Amino acid sequence: MRLQKTKKISTTLILLSFFIAGITVVVPHLVYAEEVAGFGPCFTDQELAKVREWEKTWVGKKIDKTNVDQVAEFLPEHYVNGVYKANEKWNEKESYYFYIVPYQRYIDTPGLQEATKKYSASIKTNAQGEIVNYAEGGGRPFPDPKTGTEMMYNFDYNTHGDASTFMRHGPVVETKARRERISDQPMNELFYIHRTDVDPKPALPNNSKGVLKAMQLELLAPPEMLGTKMFNLRFIDIKKSDDGYLWYSQFRRIRRIQTTQRSDTIAGTDLVYDDEYHYDNHIEMTNWKFIGKKDMLCARHMKWDDAVRVEGQPIPNNVKRERCNVLVVEGFHKDPDYIYKRKVLYLDPESFISYWCDMYDHYGKFWKGYENWTLVYKEEATGWDKMYNTGGIWTDFQRTHAGSAYQKNVKVGVKEIDQNLFTIANLQKSSYGSH
Numbered sequence: 001m002r003l004q005k006t007k008k009i010s011t012t013l014i015l016l017s018f019f020i021a022g023i024t025v026v027v028p029h030l031v032y033a034e035e036v037a038g039f040g041p042c043f044t045d046q047e048l049a050k051v052r053e054w055e056k057t058w059v060g061k062k063i064d065k066t067n068v069d070q071v072a073e074f075l076p077e078h079y080v081n082g083v084y085k086a087n088e089k090w091n092e093k094e095s096y097y098f099y100i101v102p103y104q105r106y107i108d109t110p111g112l113q114e115a116t117k118k119y120s121a122s123i124k125t126n127a128q129g130e131i132v133n134y135a136e137g138g139g140r141p142f143p144d145p146k147t148g149t150e151m152m153y154n155f156d157y158n159t160h161g162d163a164s165t166f167m168r169h170g171p172v173v174e175t176k177a178r179r180e181r182i183s184d185q186p187m188n189e190l191f192y193i194h195r196t197d198v199d200p201k202p203a204l205p206n207n208s209k210g211v212l213k214a215m216q217l218e219l220l221a222p223p224e225m226l227g228t229k230m231f232n233l234r235f236i237d238i239k240k241s242d243d244g245y246l247w248y249s250q251f252r253r254i255r256r257i258q259t260t261q262r263s264d265t266i267a268g269t270d271l272v273y274d275d276e277y278h279y280d281n282h283i284e285m286t287n288w289k290f291i292g293k294k295d296m297l298c299a300r301h302m303k304w305d306d307a308v309r310v311e312g313q314p315i316p317n318n319v320k321r322e323r324c325n326v327l328v329v330e331g332f333h334k335d336p337d338y339i340y341k342r343k344v345l346y347l348d349p350e351s352f353i354s355y356w357c358d359m360y361d362h363y364g365k366f367w368k369g370y371e372n373w374t375l376v377y378k379e380e381a382t383g384w385d386k387m388y389n390t391g392g393i394w395t396d397f398q399r400t401h402a403g404s405a406y407q408k409n410v411k412v413g414v415k416e417i418d419q420n421l422f423t424i425a426n427l428q429k430s431s432y433g434s435h
Contacts, residue, residue: 038143042325065095074297098319109384111197115139138194138202148288154352159191161412162198170405178312184220214422278357286331297321298355302373304406314402379413
């Protein structure tokens with residue numbers, strides 16, 4: 001993997017007024033990208049010129065096993081050799097394929113920029129680089145991150161629009177038999193702190209339990225899981241385990257999800273609870289190291305319904321990927337018994353979303369790959385553009401097993417989510433009362 005040494009990128013964004021048919025159209029929200037550090041583009045002007053020249057050859061090209069070697073430097077090695085050049089391994093007659101599209105600049109919301117400007121200077125860290133006033137403020141705590149830990153805190157502080165709802169739909173495929181099980185999951189996510197876009201900001205009031213964020217979902221499919229519901233509360237205090245509860249419809253029981261079960265696979269997929277967003281736990285639980293920067297092909301503006309897949313096909317085709325100069329961060333979990341010994345995340349410096357993730361098993365052997373897709377949505381509360389997940393592909397390369405997810409009916413920056421969703425009382429009422 002060819003990596004570039006990290007360097008400071010400075011850029012200037014000039015606010016413009018447009019004159020169309022004699023009418024002045026003024027930018028509706030002040031964008032601080034000119035004056036707030038940490039909101040520069042993936043590429044310098046010189047780098048972008050080279051990318052645009054490269055795009056003249058490659059944009060619109062269908063990439064499959066016949067030409068994937070020519071763009072292999074921009075993809076994880078295991079996807080080149082283990083997917084696009086190995087269709088027989090996946091019981092496919094023809095090669096998988098994707099398309100290259102032009103790079104599009106993304107500028108995060110004015111709310112996140114303003115919070116960064118307001119709070120980043122007051123961030124306090126200990127000798128290990130860990131934030132000690134974690135619950136205060138929001139935005140990007142490190143506008144000009146130098147270490148892997150600082151980059152991962154920027155990733156962690158991304159509240160994905162503060163509140164969101166969506167329907168996650170996707171197949172889990174048994175590759176050899178070409179059998180699949182479809183999962184449908186309505187989901188809600190609410191951040192209690194680090195809020196930047198939706199009032200109240202930067203935190204919800206009356207948070208006596210010290211909640212960081214909450215998640216709630218229901219399973220509508222597969223049929224045997226119909227009616228199963230769960231919620232999870234993540235606490236600000238790292239010493240306090242997540243408070244997660246599951247109503248399992250088959251057994252008509254509510255049970256607590258133990259901390260050790262966060263490394264269990266979910267509903268027959270290849271994912272564990274901690275794999276959401278590629279890393280879903282406290283930053284301090286892992287030792288992080290910044291490896292360098294690398295141009296990668298990332299699905300940064302991918303509509304879920306652009307994906308093409310037939311029944312029994314584990315990996316969808318027609319993914320749209322664009323070049324992005326990502327930050328490569330390596331993490332070793334501090335618990336020697338944890339399911340993953342090592343993860344490598346590829347972070348977009350414009351959004352601090354991870355687009356690719358390499359996962360290594362307890363013995364240090366490469367195990368899984370996980371790709372995120374995103375798209376820009378209008379926030380419900382503000383109308384601002386927010387980059388948010390639209391799905392992705394997860395692949396178990398040791399077992400030749402894979403699945404994908406498509407996030408439909410996505411709403412970000414939701415004005416209000418009922419906090420009663422994240423309670424045992426609601427789980428009891430909605431579950432027992434419906435049978």
